Amino acid sequence: MATGWAGDGAVQDQIDATVKDAIQRARSRMARGPGLSRCEECDAPIPEARRKAVPGVRLCVACQEAEDAEEGSHGGYNRRGSKDSQLR
Structure with a gap:
């Protein structure tokens, strides 16, 4: 199956x-x-x-919930770069 430039297991x-x-x-944030x-x-x-x-x-x-909410507001980056995920 032709996959373009990516290898067979690239997505995985x-x-x-x-x-x-x-x-x-997650491990680095653990106390x-x-x-x-x-x-x-x-x-x-x-x-x-x-x-x-x-x-x-x-x-x-209360402070932990506030910190978790603040961390959750930072979006991650998209490794795959698919058009579908960029439209969200």
């Missing part, structure tokens, strides 16, 4: 690279070390249950 290679990048990005008893942003107390559930926690729930 791009998918695998995207997944690998996402995993590395390490002991968790805090107070939020580093607003100084609110972090409940014991949250500290046990999320090792290395540094933010209260």
Whole structure:
């Protein structure tokens, strides 16, 4: 099957690279070390249950939700460059 300039497994290679990048990005954002008893942003107390559930926690729930929303607003880039994904 003719695929133009791309090799036979090029699409799967791009998918695998995207997944690998996402995993590395998620691991780099994970907190390490002991968790805090107070939020580093607003100084609110972090409940014991949250500290046990999320090792290395540094933010209260409200501040974590705000940070997650801010990170989610940044769009990723399109590796494939397909016309369909560029139209969205």
